[in-house]
Amino acid sequence: MDDVTKPVVDWLLERNPTVGEIPADLDLIENRLIDSLGFMEFVLLLEDLIGRELRLDQIDVDQFRTLRSLTHHFLKG
Secondary structure (H helix, E strand, O other): OOOOOHHHHHHHHHHOOOOOOOOOOOOOOOOOOOOOOOHHHHHHHHHHHHOOOOOHHHOOHHHHOOHHHHHHHHHOO
16 A cells, blocks of 8 residues: 555545455455445545546546546546
8 A cells, every 4th residue: 555545545444444454456346345435534535635526427437436446537746
């Protein structure tokens, strides 16, 4: 885990305390680390981290599936 993904991983682990480690390619949605109720809260976290609003009509749910995808689409500098 690097500094860029640490806040995301911390958020996920706080909500999923039985999960030990989150591999970069683990499907966060399929494995229920992000559920429909927490998705908007997760989007707000990402917006805080990147400093801009995400337009939900312009993003694809697949961009949120893995830590690798999140880093590629939202968190890389």
